[in-house]
Amino acid sequence: MNVSLTPETNGKLEIPERQNVNISFVKVVPPDSPPGIRSSDVKKASFRVLAPYSAKDKFEIPGVSTGIESLSFQSKILLSQLQKWSKLLRVRGVTNEYNLYNM
Known part of the structure; x- marks a missing residue:
């Protein structure tokens, strides 16, 4: 599945950080799984993607610290x-x- 990801910071879309990614659904958990992600208190639903921790740089927003x-x-x-x-x-x-x- 191809999706376009646009991060949101304080309710504002970070358009320059938008990425197009290809997601494959599998029944495997990679050994270097990423840190847990908390659900938003504002949004009623969320879509989570499990990616290898080694790929975390592709999902980070410059200047925003999420912590592990x-x-x-x-x-x-x-x-x-x-x-x-x-x-x-x-x-x-x-x-x-x-x-x-x-x-």
Whole structure:
């Protein structure tokens, strides 16, 4: 499916940042999935696209910081890895809410 994406900042469309992208629907989650995206409090619905985190530059708006809200990883020893990530985030001073996903 081909779509045109125009980012919106504070209710204003960012026309210069518009991109045309091709979306393929698949039943796979890439191992480097992007951070979680919060739903808008203003809009009643949203359309989300899961893209590899390595492609995040194509979806960013210059000068707008969205921050990382989640982190994905792969591990065969889930509990041990979750404890390590949680400790690292505390040591780094992360105090806001976050999500950890074992892919």
